[in-house]
Amino acid sequence: DTGVSQDPRHKITKRGQNVTFRCDPISEHNRLYWYRQTLGQGPEFLTYFQNEAQLEKSRLLSDRFSAERPKGSFSTLEIQRTEQGDSAMYLCASSYAGGGLGNEQFFGPGTRLTVL
Amino acid sequence: AQTVTQSQPEMSVQEAETVTLSCTYDTSESDYYLFWYKQPPSRQMILVIRQEAYKQQNATENRFSVNFQKAAKSFSLKISDSQLGDAAMYFCAYRSYSGGSNYKLTFGKGTLLTVNP
Numbered sequence: 215d216t217g218v219s220q221d222p223r224h225k226i227t228k229r230g231q232n233v234t235f236r237c238d239p240i241s242e243h244n245r246l247y248w249y250r251q252t253l254g255q256g257p258e259f260l261t262y263f264q265n266e267a268q269l270e271k272s273r274l275l276s277d278r279f280s281a282e283r284p285k286g287s288f289s290t291l292e293i294q295r296t297e298q299g300d301s302a303m304y305l306c307a308s309s310y311a312g313g314g315l316g317n318e319q320f321f322g323p324g325t326r327l328t329v330l
Numbered sequence: 331a332q333t334v335t336q337s338q339p340e341m342s343v344q345e346a347e348t349v350t351l352s353c354t355y356d357t358s359e360s361d362y363y364l365f366w367y368k369q370p371p372s373r374q375m376i377l378v379i380r381q382e383a384y385k386q387q388n389a390t391e392n393r394f395s396v397n398f399q400k401a402a403k404s405f406s407l408k409i410s411d412s413q414l415g416d417a418a419m420y421f422c423a424y425r426s427y428s429g430g431s432n433y434k435l436t437f438g439k440g441t442l443l444t445v446n447p
Contacts, residue, residue, distance in 0.1 A: 217374075218374075245433060247433075247434065247435075249435075254439065254440075255439055255440075256334075256336075256421050256423075256437030256438050256439050256440050257375075257421070257435070257437050258437070259434040259435065259436070262433060262434060270434065305375070309433070317433065318377055318380070319377075319435060320377075321367075321374050321375040321376070322374060323373070323374040324374065
C-alpha cells in the first residue's frame, strides 16, 4: 500500500459548477477525515467517518457540501454550486482505530480547487 | 474549543545549526496529544513527532525533539543539525485524548522554515 491517495490533484472550475473529489485511504484504516486548507492557514477539520458512518461535521461544512464513504472504503466530497470562497486545498487523512499512540492520521497529497 | 497558536510565520536556519519553532495552545482538557507535522512544498503532510500530555518526558525522534511545558501550555519543536530537506511548513496540532467525536486535529497556522546552505 502506497498511502492515502486523492484524485484529482488539481481542479479548476467556474463558479456555480459542482465538483467531486475522491479519497482512497490506506486499506486497513477505518477512520477517514476531510480537512480544508486555505492559503496561509493550517488545515481545518470538515468531517470524519468511522467505517461508513459520518460521525461529525464541522460548521464549515455548509449545505452545499456533502461527503460519503460507501462501504467504508473510499470517500467522496462533493461541493455543489461552487463559490470563489471554496478555493482551497482539500486534504484527506486516514487512521486505524486502536492502532498506535494517538491513532496517527496519514495525509494524502490533497486536491487543490480553484473556483474562477 | 481548543486553539493552537504558532507565533512565528517564518523562520530561517543555517544548515547544520539548531532551530526552535514555537507553539502554544489553549485547552481545558487534562489529557490530549500534541503533534508536529511537516508539509514540504507540493508534498503531503507527514508526522514529525507526537507527545502525550500525561507523559512528563519530552518526545525525541532522531534530530527532532520537543519541549513540552504542560502548565504553560507550550509545545516547541527543536530541530538539531538542520538539513536542506528540513525546509518545509511546520504545523503544530492538538487532539483530544478521549474518543467519540474528538479524533479531529486542530492545527496552528504554521511556520515556514527555510534552511540556508
